[in-house]
Amino acid sequence: MILFECVSFRYHQNSKTSFSLKEVSFELQKGEVVGVIGSNGSGKSTAAKLASGLIKPSSGRILVDGVNISESRISDSENKTIKLRAGIIFQNPENQIVGTTVEEDLAFGLENLQVSNSEMRAKIESISKRFGLFELLKRPVHELSGGQKQMLCIAGIIVMEPSWLIFDEPTAHLDPWSRRDFWVYVKEQCKEKNIGIIVISQLPGDLDEFDRILVFSNGELVFNDKSSLYVRPDFESIL
Ligand SMILES: Nc1ncnc2c1ncn2[C@@H]1O[C@H](COP(=O)(O)OP(=O)(O)OP(=O)(O)O)[C@@H](O)[C@H]1O
Ligand SMILES: [Mg+2]
Structure with a gap:
């Protein structure tokens, strides 16, 4: 379960700037796909970064x-487990890619988890096939299109098998077919592996997908x- 208890956050602790998140409380269960919506600057990405421990x-x-x-004194190894627990895929894929090639990027998280070489190869092969990246494994990441980069980020987190997946506007750069694939995969993962999935989205078409x-x-x-x-009559006014 992810539990927020009266959580407030501001980016500059010592200044008088307003809070980006104000006394927010909710709980999320595994096995559900939860949508997060709201206008620009409403605090969606901030809530996602908090949930992933960033x-x-x-x-x-x-x-x-x-x-x-939420404790400020947390060890590196605990920090690693938190990131593993709740994997986050950022709004801007450029910020998340660390490898020079697609293959290196997929290997990066697994190396951190000290996965053996043979297991790593098998996992990279299977995830890259699932996300249409197999043919691109040797390709330098700067040659990928925006949608391919987004797919790489998604695959790079999923390959680490976190118990929670947090997507920050994941379908924004995807074509309609990739978007459909994304949702099929999300539902599959949610039910088969009983993980919790949070998806931030501004796309009206995504609303039907959420529990x-x-x-x-x-x-x-x-x-x-x-x-x-x-679908309430006052829905525009609460945004
Ligand atoms: N790194 C930062 N430093 C200072 N203020 C920030 C930072 N990131 C976000 N904010 C502020 O925090 C508030 C919430 O921002 P956040 O990014 O969470 O919104 P959002 O709902 O994800 O918006 P968008 O739909 O544009 O992605 C905004 O007022 C924003 O200006
Ligand atoms: Mg955002």
């Missing part, structure tokens, strides 16, 4: 599978319910 709350607590990830929706507005959580209930 940033710590200014106040409040975050528990991921029972582990309090539940969280809506952020000005750093506050203003809606948290079944996605079907989101």
Whole structure:
């Protein structure tokens, strides 16, 4: 379970800047695909970074599978486990690619996890085939298209098999076929591996895919319910 307990966050702790997230509380269960929506600057990416342990709350607590990830004093090895627990795929794929070639990039996370060479080769082959990257394994990453880069980031996190997957606008650069593939894969992973999936999206077409929706507005959580209930007459006004 991911549990946010009255979480607030501001990027510049010592200044008087306003909070990017204000007293946000919710819980997410494994096996559900949760959508996060809201206008630009409403706090969606901030909430995602907090859930993946990249940033710590200014106040409040975050528990991921029972582990309090909001403590500021946390060891490197614990940090690694947190990242493994909740893998995040960023809004901008450029920020996430570390390898020179597609193959190197896919290997990077596995090397960190000290996976053996033979197991690594098998995992890279299977994930690259699943995401249409097999033919591109030797290709320098700077030669990939935007959509291919996004697929590489998605594959690079999934290959590490985290218990939670957080996608920040993953389908923005994808063509409609890749987008359909993405959703098929997400549903498969969610049910077969019983992982929890959070997808930030601004695309109305994605709304039907979610089991539940969280809506952020000005750093506050203003809606948290079944996605079907989101079709409300006042829905524009709460964004
Ligand atoms: N690195 C940062 N430093 C300072 N302020 C930031 C930083 N990142 C985001 N913010 C601020 O925090 C607030 C929430 O930003 P966030 O990126 O979480 O919004 P978002 O809902 O993901 O928006 P978008 O739809 O544009 O991706 C905004 O007011 C933004 O200006
Ligand atoms: Mg964002």
